[in-house]
Amino acid sequence: MQPQKPRIGITLGDLNGVGPEVVIKALADNRLLAMITPVIYGSAKVISFYKKQLNIEEFNYTQVRNKGQYAPKSINVVNCWEDNLEINPGKASKESGKAAFIALKQACEELKEGLIDALVTAPIDKHSIHSDDFPFKGHTEYLTQFFGGESLMFMVSDTLRVGLVTEHIPVREIATAVTKERIEAKLKVMDHSLRNDFGINKPRIAVLGLNPHAGDGGLIGQEDEQLIKPVVSDQKNKGKLVYGPFASDGFFATGSHMKYDAVLAMYHDQGLLPFKTLAFEEGVNFTAGLPIVRTSPDHGTAYNLAGKNQANESSMREAVYRAADIFKSRNEPSTEK
Numbered sequence: 001m002q003p004q005k006p007r008i009g010i011t012l013g014d015l016n017g018v019g020p021e022v023v024i025k026a027l028a029d030n031r032l033l034a035m036i037t038p039v040i041y042g043s044a045k046v047i048s049f050y051k052k053q054l055n056i057e058e059f060n061y062t063q064v065r066n067k068g069q070y071a072p073k074s075i076n077v078v079n080c081w082e083d084n085l086e087i088n089p090g091k092a093s094k095e096s097g098k099a100a101f102i103a104l105k106q107a108c109e110e111l112k113e114g115l116i117d118a119l120v121t122a123p124i125d126k127h128s129i130h131s132d133d134f135p136f137k138g139h140t141e142y143l144t145q146f147f148g149g150e151s152l153m154f155m156v157s158d159t160l161r162v163g164l165v166t167e168h169i170p171v172r173e174i175a176t177a178v179t180k181e182r183i184e185a186k187l188k189v190m191d192h193s194l195r196n197d198f199g200i201n202k203p204r205i206a207v208l209g210l211n212p213h214a215g216d217g218g219l220i221g222q223e224d225e226q227l228i229k230p231v232v233s234d235q236k237n238k239g240k241l242v243y244g245p246f247a248s249d250g251f252f253a254t255g256s257h258m259k260y261d262a263v264l265a266m267y268h269d270q271g272l273l274p275f276k277t278l279a280f281e282e283g284v285n286f287t288a289g290l291p292i293v294r295t296s297p298d299h300g301t302a303y304n305l306a307g308k309n310q311a312n313e314s315s316m317r318e319a320v321y322r323a324a325d326i327f328k329s330r331n332e333p334s335t336e337k
């Protein structure tokens with residue numbers, strides 16, 4: 001008997017952004033259908049609108065009538081909201097933010113119930129979706145609360161992996177949020193994910209410094225000497241292959257990242273700026289550390305491109321492949337990890 005293909009839930013994200021476009025373009029590639037059963041959470045009306053606009057013939061889908069009954073040879077579409085919602089490509093709106101949340105919530109509930117195996121999320125507009133029902137800064141924070149656990153925003157490609165100690169917080173709060181406990185917790189998730197999700201038996205991890213020149217021996221801020229160095233030493237004493245802190249400005253430019261399986265950055269732009277520069281098209285945002293698998297493309301709603309058939313779908317395609325790979329890796333009989 002053929003093993004069951006992983007059922008990958010895919011949320012459409014903000015219906016006025018490039019989410020629907022990159023989902024349609026990625027799934028129009030039939031090779032994906034041979035490997036996974038896609039279940040789109042959103043609306044058939046939105047899919048039909050963008051399909052027409054993009055003039056994509058080879059994208060056929062089935063509307064789901066019964067919850068959890070997903071046709072293995074089709075692109076399944078679950079209608080999550082009323083059909084009368086207006087579609088305005090490129091325009092932020094509270095209504096589209098609300099719809100994005102409804103689809104995300106339904107997909108998460110079905111993931112929890114075991115009706116799908118992994119989740120891929122198309123981009124939301126963090127401002128539009130924000131409400132009393134969704135008081136979060138992004139998917140990462142929502143999923144961490146919904147499923148529980150210590151999560152890590154882990155940007156991954158075949159050649160580069162970058163995780164973050166702090167995520168969506170204002171720059172002025174970074175220094176106080178970088179604590180020994182938080183660095184240790186994120187290193188633990190990263191180490192575990194490299195072993196279990198990526199099959200690396202002895203992960204080598206580089207840790208970036210917080211201050212310019214990793215503090216210059218305490219001349220430019222104390223955090224590198226007093227927090228980061230002791231954590232790295234402690235990890236080494238425990239037999240872990242953890243190195244640093246490295247001055248972050250020249251780290252990627254000199255190709256130093258290639259000597260490690262992953263890099264731990266202290267804050268969002270410190271990690272995502274080099275990641276997107278080096279791996280924008282193939283890069284994927286993976287939420288490590290949770291009991292479920294969630295990936296997403298590494299870009300946002302790109303309102304400037306929405307409705308113009310100019311969005312590149314490769315990051316979305318990689319996100320789908322990556323979710324299926326990690327799901328399989330977690331469910332394979334374990335070798336030594």
Ligand SMILES: NC(=O)C1=CN([C@@H]2O[C@H](COP(=O)(O)OP(=O)(O)OC[C@H]3O[C@@H](n4cnc5c(N)ncnc54)[C@H](O)[C@@H]3O)[C@@H](O)[C@H]2O)C=CC1
Pocket residue numbers: 018022122123124125126127139285296297298299300301302303304305310311312313
């Ligand atoms: N996982 C998620 O849901 C994410 C959501 N966002 C949200 O997206 C919104 C816009 O954020 P920005 O910082 O402007 O980032 P963005 O990724 O939407 O746009 C940055 C630049 O990249 C280009 N770009 C983005 N996706 C592209 C694609 N598929 N093909 C070609 N070019 C592409 C855009 O045209 C723009 O020039 C914000 O509301 C933000 O919160 C941002 C990142 C992730």
Ligand SMILES: NCC(=O)COP(=O)(O)O
Pocket residue numbers: 137138139140141272285296
């Ligand atoms: N720039 C990355 C990002 O914003 C990820 O957001 P989310 O996956 O937490 O929604």
